[in-house]
Amino acid sequence: MKIGIVGAGNIGSTLARKLAASGHDVKLANSKEPATIRDIARKMGATAVTADVAVRGAEMIILSIPFGRYPDIASLLHAVPPEVPVVDTANYYPFRDGAIAAVDGGTPESVWASEKIGRRVVKAWNAALAETLAKKGQPRGLPGRIAIPVAGDSAQAKAMTSSLVDATGFDALDAGNLEDSWRQQPGTPAYCTDLTVDELKFALRRANRSQAPANRDALLREFTAGGGKLAHDQVVARNRAVTGS
Template sequence: MKITVIGAGAIGGNLARKLSAAGHDVQVGDARGPEAVPDAVLESGARAAALDEAVQDRDVIILSIPFHRVPELAETLASVPAETVVIDTSNYYPHLNGQIEAVDSGQVESLRNAEQLGRPVVKAWNAALAGTQQTKGAPAGTPGRIAIPVAADSDEARRVAMCLVDDTGFDPFDAGVLADSWRQQPGTPAYCTELTLDELPTALAAADRAEAPRTRDRLMEHFATLTATPTLEEVVEINRAAHH
C-alpha cells in the first residue's frame, strides 16, 4: 500500500520503519520539512517528503503527532480523497497538550480530531507504549503476541488499519466504532498494558469512562515522583496495577 506517516517521533518513526520493511511504499512527512526526518527513520526504505506532497495519491495517512496539533492538519488534508484512510495514533494528556474543554467534558479524543479535521479517522496504535511497539512486535501466530485495538466507523477503514497493525508485529483487535474508542484511551485497563488477543476484550469491557481521566492523571503524578526512569516492564506493571 501507499502509506504516509506524518510525524517522525518514537511512534511515527517506528511505524515508518516497520511498514516499509513489510513491503509498503512509505513516505514520511514533517511540518518542519523533509530534512527534519532522521536518517534512522528511513533505514528500511521509507522516503522523506514535503508535507503537502506526502499526502497526495496515498492509500493511508497515519497521524503520529501530538494530540493538540492534529487540527493543524485540516488544511493539508482538505484535498485528500474521502476514500483515503486516515489513522490517528495520538492521546490527550492535559499536562502536555494543555486543557481542551471539549475532551475534558467527555468528548471522545478521536471524535474530536475527526471533527476538527472534517473527515473520519481510525484510532490505532495509541494504546501501546512506544517501547512496546519498537521492541515487542512478533510474527502472526507467536504465542503471547501483544494485541492492539483498532476503532473506526468504516468497516473497510478498520480492516485496512487492522492489516497494517498485523504488519507491525501485533494482533489487531476490532474495537468497534470510534465512539467506543474511549475504552482504549489513557487511564483505561487496555491502555499500555501489553495484553494478548484473549485478554484485551475483557480489559476494554472493564473501562470506566468517568474514572479513566482520573486514573490517567494519577498515573502521571506517580511517574513524576519517581527518582529513576522506570524500565518498559516497570511502566507496564504500574499501568496494570492501577486497575487492580
C-alpha cells in the first residue's frame, strides 16, 4: 500500500519504520525540509518528502501532528480523493494546543479535527504511548498482545486501518463510529493502558465522558512534577490507577 505520513515525531516515525518493514511504500514528511529527515527515513525504509508529496497518490494518509495544527493543514487534503482514508493519531492537550472551546465543550477530538480538515477521519494509534508502539508490538496470535482502538464512520476505512494496526504489531479493535471516539481520548480507561482486546472492550464501555478531562489533567500534572523520570511501566500503571482500567 502507498502510505503518506505527515509528522515525523515519535509516533509518525515509529509507524513509518514498522509499516515500511511490512512491505508498504511509505513517504514521510515533517514540518521542515525533507533533507532534515532524509537519512533517518532512509534507515527506516521510507522516503523523506514534503507534505504535499506525501499525500499525493497515497492510498492511506496518516496524520501525526500536534492536535492544534489541524486547521493549518486543510488545504493539504483538498486534492486527495474522498475514498482515501485519513487517520488521526493526535490527542488534545490544552497546555500545548491552546484551549479549544468546542472540544472542551464535549465535541470528540476527531470530530473537531474532521471539521477542520473537511473530511471524516479514522482515529487510531492515539491511545498508546510512543514506547508501546515502538517496543511492545507482537506477532498476531501471541497471548497478551496489546490492542489498539480504531474508531470511524467508514467500514472500509476502518478495515484498511485495522490491517495496518496489525502490521505494526497490535490487535485492532473496532471502537465504533467517530462520535464514539471520545472513549479512547486522554483520561479514559482505554488511553495508554496497554490492554488486550478483551480488556480494551471493557475499558471502552467504562469510559466516563465528564471525568476524562480531569483525569487527563491530573495525570499530566503528576508526570510533569516527576520530571519525566517515570519508566514506561510506571506511566502505564498510573494511567490504569487513575482511570480505573
